[in-house]
Amino acid sequence: xxxxxxxxxxxxxxxxxxxxxxxxxxxxxxxxxxxxxxxxxxxxxxxxxxxxxxxxxxxxxxxxxxxxxxxxxxxxxxxxxxxxxxxxxxxxxxxxxxxxxxxxxxxxxxxxxxxxxxxxxxxxxxxxxxxxxxxxxxxxxxxxxxxxxxxxxxxxxxxxxxxxxxxxxxxxxxxxxxxxxxxxxxxxxxxxxxxxxxxxxxxxxxxxxxxxxxxxxxxxxxxxxxxxxxxx
Amino acid sequence: xxxxxxxxxxxxxxxxxxxxxxxxxxxxxxxxxxxxxxxxxxxxxxxxxxxxxxxxxxxxxxxxxxxxxxxxxxxxxxxxxxxxxxxxxxxxxxxxxxxxxxxxxxxxxxxxxxxxxxxxxxxxxxxxxxxxxxxxxxxxxxxxxxxxxxxxxxxxxxxxxxxxxxxxxxxxxxxxxxxxxxxxxxxxxxxxxxxxxxxxxxxxxxxxxxxxxxxxxxxxxxxxxxxxxxxx
DNA sequence: GGCAAACGTGACGAAATTGACACAGTCAAA
DNA sequence: TTTGACTGTGTCAATTTCGTCACGTTTGCC
Numbered sequence: 001x002x003x004x005x006x007x008x009x010x011x012x013x014x015x016x017x018x019x020x021x022x023x024x025x026x027x028x029x030x031x032x033x034x035x036x037x038x039x040x041x042x043x044x045x046x047x048x049x050x051x052x053x054x055x056x057x058x059x060x061x062x063x064x065x066x067x068x069x070x071x072x073x074x075x076x077x078x079x080x081x082x083x084x085x086x087x088x089x090x091x092x093x094x095x096x097x098x099x100x101x102x103x104x105x106x107x108x109x110x111x112x113x114x115x116x117x118x119x120x121x122x123x124x125x126x127x128x129x130x131x132x133x134x135x136x137x138x139x140x141x142x143x144x145x146x147x148x149x150x151x152x153x154x155x156x157x158x159x160x161x162x163x164x165x166x167x168x169x170x171x172x173x174x175x176x177x178x179x180x181x182x183x184x185x186x187x188x189x190x191x192x193x194x195x196x197x198x199x200x201x202x203x204x205x206x207x208x209x210x211x212x213x214x215x216x217x218x219x220x221x222x223x224x225x226x227x228x229x230x231x232x
Numbered sequence: 233x234x235x236x237x238x239x240x241x242x243x244x245x246x247x248x249x250x251x252x253x254x255x256x257x258x259x260x261x262x263x264x265x266x267x268x269x270x271x272x273x274x275x276x277x278x279x280x281x282x283x284x285x286x287x288x289x290x291x292x293x294x295x296x297x298x299x300x301x302x303x304x305x306x307x308x309x310x311x312x313x314x315x316x317x318x319x320x321x322x323x324x325x326x327x328x329x330x331x332x333x334x335x336x337x338x339x340x341x342x343x344x345x346x347x348x349x350x351x352x353x354x355x356x357x358x359x360x361x362x363x364x365x366x367x368x369x370x371x372x373x374x375x376x377x378x379x380x381x382x383x384x385x386x387x388x389x390x391x392x393x394x395x396x397x398x399x400x401x402x403x404x405x406x407x408x409x410x411x412x413x414x415x416x417x418x419x420x421x422x423x424x425x426x427x428x429x430x431x432x433x434x435x436x437x438x439x440x441x442x443x444x445x446x447x448x449x450x451x452x453x454x455x456x457x458x459x460x461x462x463x464x
Numbered sequence: 465g466g467c468a469a470a471c472g473t474g475a476c477g478a479a480a481t482t483g484a485c486a487c488a489g490t491c492a493a494a
Numbered sequence: 495t496t497t498g499a500c501t502g503t504g505t506c507a508a509t510t511t512c513g514t515c516a517c518g519t520t521t522g523c524c
Contacts, residue, residue, distance in 0.1 A: 156449035
């Protein structure tokens with residue numbers, strides 16, 4: 001649902017957070033190098049950043065200030081983690097616009113709650129989630145697919161699969177990619193599952209099913225424009 | 233210009249806060265007796281409540297729970313002040329839906345900043361107290377639901393749940409989302425609670441219960457317009 | 465054309481999801 | 495303290511959805 005950027009050099013902490021986020025159905029991205037925080041935030045546009053101030057050899061507050069200074073990231077909420085419990089630092093953080101502030105050691109649960117609280121607020125300003133592709137209109141927010149204006153019923157898995165294909169239409173999606181995106185598999189599994197779902201999807205799309213094109217030996221692709229309808 | 237309710241028995245603290253608020257151009261209202269918190273909040277509809285949990289002879293958490301339970305005050309952000317620094321209490325507060333939490337002794341400055349932060353956020357949300365959706369009319373202020381013009385009695389939880397669904401109607405609400413929005417859980421707990429309440433809600437809505445649509449594998453959705461009641 | 469690999473298809477059992485319900489715990493009012 | 499309303503949890507069954515398998519078909523290549 002939401003995408004979170006975690007900037008934290010201690011892998012056990014970031015993994016803990018990541019685990020929780022996964023369970024909550026969120027996307028996340030971990031980086032350990034504070035210098036990458038800004039570029040990563042710019043590129044991935046997360047909904048929330050969890051920033052550890054105590055990165056080795058770096059002034060975390062500096063990073064934070066840059067995040068706030070850059071227009072592409074100013075509006076992204078930031079939760080700051082730090083070992084410094086001094087009040088002055090807290091103030092500095094909040095004053096600069098951090099959305100929340102936790103001092104180590106903190107209860108993971110409390111962090112989750114604060115993350116949730118912030119996402120809850122942010123979520124209300126949801127992005128427009130409609131993808132238009134030719135005869136198709138995919139409404140992520142409502143989880144609806146419209147083909148030529150009329151709605152089609154898809155299961156959750158089918159919807160995820162189609163969304164993934166349509167988000168980057170015209171690009172070839174590897175089998176491994178799709179398995180990872182839709183099923184969350186990290187490993188490559190030899191399975192016909194993907195094929196089955198592709199098939200069911202095509203079935204439901206009816207005549208428009210041929211927009212899902214097989215790239216033999218590689219994967220699948222969504223083509224908005226079909227090259228040659230006329231094979232005659 | 234916002235209105236803040238301060239519930240605090242130590243007059244030096246409340247005066248300090250009040251002074252700051254005045255300088256910032258806000259209205260405020262101080263009460264020392266926790267029992268008056270709810271009635272005062274109902275009457276004055278403040279934009280924010282600062283609640284000291286350590287009121288003499290009263291369980292502050294109790295007061296907080298009542299504030300949350302009453303629909304006329306559920307949506308008012310609360311900052312909790314307390315001397316109890318125990319993590320469990322913090323969690324209890326946040327879990328119940330407090331917007332922020334400060335433990336004494338705190339820097340007044342920090343409190344101001346948090347107050348400002350919350351007011352800034354709240355201000356963006358224009359409060360509409362009536363939601364009209366087809367046959368439904370939901371009156372948040374009085375916690376009443378009208379179906380085809382006649383009132384239905386809903387419990388607090390049911391009301392919150394329905395409100396959440398109706399506020400963003402037609403959008404799919406994840407189970408996790410709903411648990412967060414309505415219950416404040418940050419949890420991954422497998423529970424039938426949500427289902428149970430959905431069921432009770434549908435029951436009370438009677439024939440109109442089918443406006444609450446199950447999205448299998450994902451969550452629920454409020455549909456103002458039902459697709460095809462009878463395709464015959 | 466023949467071959468092997470990759471892909472499509474249909475069917476079936478397993479797993480997940482959810483609605484219904486009973487029951488126990490909690491809280492506020494009497 | 496008792497009562498009654500409300501809420502949360504566990505179980506069960508019905509249903510949907512999923513993943514796997516076996517087998518047929520297509521594709522690329524010689």
